[in-house]
Amino acid sequence: MRLQPYRLADAFDELITENGRPRPAAEALSRRLATLPDGELVKKQAAAESALFEAGITFSVYGNGDDPANTERIIPFDVVPRIIPGAEWDRLEQGLIQRITALNHFVEDVYHERRIIKEGVVPEQFVELNQPTWAACRNIRPPGDVWCHISGIDLVRDRQGEFRVLEDNLRCPSGVSYVLENRRVLKQTFPHVFGELNVRSVDDYPDQLLQTLQSLAHDAVDRPCVVVMTPGIYNSAYFEHAYLAQQMGVPLVQGSDLIVHDGYVQMRTTAGLSRVDVVYRRIDDAFLDPKAFRPDSMLGVPGIMDVYRKGRVAIANAPGTGIADNKVIYAFVPDMIRFYLDTDPILQNVDTFLCAREKDRQHVLANLAELVVKPAHEAGGKGIVIGPHASQETLDKAAADIQADPANFIAQPVLSLSTVPTICDEAIAPRHVDLRPYILMGSQGCHVIAGGLTRVALREGSLIVNSSQGGGTKDTWVVDPSPFRADFAPPGMSQSQSQSTGGGDA
Amino acid sequence: MTAPMLARVANTVYWMSRYVERAENTARFIDVNLQLTLDRTGGINAQWMPLVSIAGAEKAFIERYKEPTRDNVLHFLTLDPDYPNSIFSCVAAARENARTVRETITTEMWEQVNELYHVMRNAQPEFLSHHFYRGAKRTAMLFTAITDNAMSRTLGWDFAQLGRMLERADNTSRILDVKYFLLLPTPEDVGSNLDVIQWRALLHSTDALEMYRQTYGPITPRNVADFLVLNRDFPRSMAFCLYRAARALTRIRGDDAHHSPNLVRRRLGQLQSDLEYATIDEVIGQGMHEYLDGFQTRLNQIGDAVNAAFFQPRDREEAEPSEPKGTPAATS
Structure with a gap:
């Protein structure tokens, strides 16, 4: 099985470079x-x-x-x-x-x-x-x-x-x-x-x-x-x-x-x-x-x-x-x-916007569809709204939640x-x-x-x-x-054969 | 005396070990009965209800299954999740206990009990064959072997050993009780014309046939009883199990020979010396069934005393508890 063909996503790939070679x-x-x-x-x-x-x-x-x-x-x-x-x-x-x-x-x-x-x-x-x-x-x-x-x-x-x-x-x-x-x-x-x-x-x-x-x-x-x-x-x-x-x-x-x-x-x-x-x-x-x-x-x-x-x-x-x-x-x-x-x-x-700050909040509310909104005190991905993937209904609810309790929300770019x-x-x-x-x-x-x-x-x-x-x-x-590189080792050399050379510093 | 261990953990290890032993013994006597039914001489009147009797579960069985057919009995004793002593229930309980003390047992022990659980979970009623029970028995024995070969001889092992040996003594006595009762309802029947095949089966279900042969040669009811009750060398005899249980208990308590023994030691020591100094003719004279019934009752009392002495958390050292009440919990 080969890594190729491997269609890169629109993101940095940890193993494969942009021209398709392994890093x-x-x-x-x-x-x-x-x-x-x-x-x-x-x-x-x-x-x-x-x-x-x-x-x-x-x-x-x-x-x-x-x-x-x-x-x-x-x-x-x-x-x-x-x-x-x-x-x-x-x-x-x-x-x-x-x-x-x-x-x-x-x-x-x-x-x-x-x-x-x-x-x-x-x-x-x-x-x-x-x-x-x-x-x-x-x-x-x-x-x-x-x-x-x-x-x-x-x-x-x-x-x-x-x-x-x-x-x-x-x-x-x-x-x-x-x-x-x-x-x-x-x-x-x-x-x-x-x-x-x-x-x-x-x-x-x-x-x-x-x-x-x-x-x-x-x-x-x-x-x-x-x-x-x-x-x-x-x-x-x-x-x-x-x-x-x-x-x-x-x-x-x-x-x-x-x-x-x-x-x-x-x-x-x-x-x-x-x-x-x-x-x-x-x-x-x-x-x-x-x-x-x-x-x-x-x-x-x-x-x-x-x-x-x-x-x-x-x-x-x-x-x-x-x-x-x-x-x-x-x-x-x-x-x-x-x-x-x-x-x-x-x-x-x-980059993080704190909704408790007036200026940040205005920015967040104006750009909800491009941002990720997170409750400040939840873990495990709970309550996260990803703007670009969210319905208008979800966004409206997020906006209402933020206005009701701004200190409980932050927002970050996607x-x-x-x-x-x-x-x-x-x-x-x-x-x-x-x-x-x-x-x-x-x-x-x-x-x-x-x-x-x-x-x-x-x-x-x-x-x-x-x-x-x-x-x-x-x-x-x-x-x-x-x-060391594998090809430096002489062919056939094994642990047991190398014992005779022991005794020196490793 | 090694470092003390958590009372809850000791309790759990003890029951984990008992449940695996119980599952193994159930697989043993089912397997032997299955083989008997394959043998024409023994199979004509294949009896399945005695298996339910060994487990002491007649009432629970009749309530739900009515007819003691092969399939009903096999399902009840092997897979029934609502019967707490079915092999499946025992294995599930052993695994649940093992899960609670994973830090105390080794990874290999956990993997083995986990495997045992998955074998039972995936079992299909139509495949309950000799092959299946042999596999179940071996998987359980492997758990015991890993326990013995991997655990340091500290308190965890001692409690596992104590539980296993008390459970095994109980199981051997039950197997013997039912077979003896069925084959020889009264003491006068000793020496009557016996069905060697059935007696062979009894020895077989305790893996005792070959060792018995080496000790006694021909099969007689008296000698079979002697071997399974009083023999000091055979690892599934009642006397042997009690001897090992007492040894584990001594290790748990430390060397306290100079102090008056606590309730557990008294009870276990008394029962053990009863077996040590009895002769099989005395036992048979009392009535085998009565004797074994009394034995099981006394084992239960030992279980109660173990529970009270080690598993009930005490916030400070108190005097030994008086006679505990109630029956041992069948679950941990």
């Missing part, structure tokens, strides 16, 4: 694909998906009747990887660390001195300090002043091929388990290509995550007890919660397994209570502690916020981090970078997301993608997973990559120039 980093993959007999790639695709299904890497779907079999699906996985050259990635990585560092400063600042508000960089009206959940987080000092321990920053590539930030996910970004599992499966699918290419590994993520979490424990604790906290098996990301706990070798707990006793968070074990030092929680702030937040929460641990305030348990991400995770604050991140770090942002935002060749009905065609790298921030510094999750909109022309709306995933390869 340099994609050459080896392209050669390999060309050697596959007809139909082989589709077979590989089926094998990869069935490997994911057998491994039970499924998410739950609600509202499909009573048959439990209907409630489990795999996210569609496309075996053609997205490839990013190593040098380009290095710059991205710097940009991501810069951005998350500034966001962390911002969270720390708004809960304490509020310099950025006092100096007028971010107007007070846009920071929701009076929202009850955030109000409860004022004046707390998390270990090492780190709030944003695990983040996912969504990137897209525009028509010119430049990466731009679309969204900062600072609460409980999910999807990293797919990165790890997609890689595992793809290594089985294209072993030769992996052998030939120098693809950066993602396998150390669980270790990095564990180290990050352990670094949050109080210094006096010798072997900190880290747990992953899940809402339970009916949560759509349950697989990931269990997967990360398993990969790190730490307990996966539910709220009912934990209790506050003797001033500490403890878990109920077969031998009584046992102290917990670090909680990687995968539930929202509002559900974390029924005593501090939503009293009807059955998922949380009563009293855990008191223990947290006293520094006797660490929580990741820190409660309150979500104050910086919305589409309005997003618009100010480049300013934050200049303000806190005194340097220019490496990664650009997408982006041309980049494409990657994707298997569609036994042929290969371009489909739009985004990219979510995961960034870890511990007391000792940052770590960015090499690549991240590439989400792909499987419908032709669609720009919506969310798995809840027909999106799939791809493996993401960060590829460095190979330190």
Whole structure:
């Protein structure tokens, strides 16, 4: 099967240049694909998906009747990887660390001195300090002043091929388990290509995550007890919660397994209570502690916020981090970078109009049909109106919604997301993608997973990559120039024969 | 004594293991009955209702199926999603439990129980053959093998082992009970003219035929009972299962020989030594059915005590709970 004929969409393609040649980093993959007999790639695709299904890497779907079999699906996985050259990635990585560092400063600042508000960089009206959940987080000092321990920053590539930030996910970004599992499966699918290419590994993520979490424990604790906290098996990301706990070798707990006793968070074990030092929680702030937040929460641990305030348990991400995770604050991140770090942002935002601003609002209302309107506080693609694709009725409703509650809306120009060749009905065609790298921030510094999750909109022309709306995933390869070339090795030379030359430096 | 584990997780691992064992045993005795029906001598009066009796589910069966035909019984015991001890229900429950403790079990264990589930889910009533049950049994045994070869001997494995051995002891006693009752309704019948084929089948369903032969040679009801109840070396005998269960329990509790034993240890230890020091003639003298019935009741009480001692979260160390009430939950 060949990449050609491949009809480029009106967008930047990650693997193929405008004149139809593979980009340099994609050459080896392209050669390999060309050697596959007809139909082989589709077979590989089926094998990869069935490997994911057998491994039970499924998410739950609600509202499909009573048959439990209907409630489990795999996210569609496309075996053609997205490839990013190593040098380009290095710059991205710097940009991501810069951005998350500034966001962390911002969270720390708004809960304490509020310099950025006092100096007028971010107007007070846009920071929701009076929202009850955030109000409860004022004046707390998390270990090492780190709030944003695990983040996912969504990137897209525009028509010119430049990466731009679309969204900062600072609460409980999910999807990293797919990165790890997609890689595992793809290594089985294209072993030769992996052998030939120098693809950066993602396998150390669980270790990095564990180290990050352990670094949050109080210094006096010798072997900190880290747990992953899940809402339970009916949560759509349950697989990931269990997967990360398993990969790190730490307990996966539910709220009912934990209790506050003797001033500490403890878990109920077969031998009584046992102290917990670090909680990687995968539930929202509002559900974390029924005593501090939503009293009807059955998922949380009563009293855990008191223990947290006293520094006797660490929580990741820190409660309150979500104050910086919305589409309005997003618009100010480049300013934050200049303000806190005194340097220019490496990664650009997408141009964003804040409907709360009179001037922006007038512009948005006058140009609705050309813009994408997004609710400021929704996730998962909910409530988005894409102007050029919307009916007049939808546009009228959007205009009314904006006028009724301007602060709740932002608008952006329609982006041309980049494409990657994707298997569609036994042929290969371009489909739009985004990219979510995961960034870890511990007391000792940052770590960015090499690549991240590439989400792909499987419908032709669609720009919506969310798995809840027909999106799939791809493996993401960060590829460095190979330190050796295959044709340098003498023919027939193998590992066993080369043993006699051992003993020197490798 | 290894690091403690979450009470909820211990409970779930214990039941995961019990459900897989239960599914495997059900596949075993169905398979043997199927083979009997192929054998002309045994198949003339092929009986299917005894299979329902082994499972102790006569009432549930009669309510919904009326006639104990081959197809009805096979469907009920194998695929019926509304009968909680059908192979499908057990496998689905085992998988659901495994899903809840994926971080504790290994990936291979999860993949195996997942495969078992999909085998059962895709099963069609018209293909319930020897081949199918053999496959189901082997898929379940592979899960057990992976468990034994992949899990560290820490609390997770100990609870899986405890659950498996209690379940297996119960299943062997049920298989023996029904066959014995059917073939030899009264103790006086011992030594009467017996149908060797039926006894062979009984041994076969516990994979015991060859090992029995090596120990005893000719098949007699007395020796078959001795082998399945009291033999210390055969891994599906009741005595062997209790011995292994007690060992797992000792590991779970740590070496507390100097302290007075808790309720679980007392009950399990008593039942185990009853088996250890009994002779088969005493057992037969009491009435085999009565003996096995009492055995199952005592196993249930051990299950209750396990539940109370380890799975009920206590917020602080309290005194041992008094005699727990109620029957063991059949689900976790």
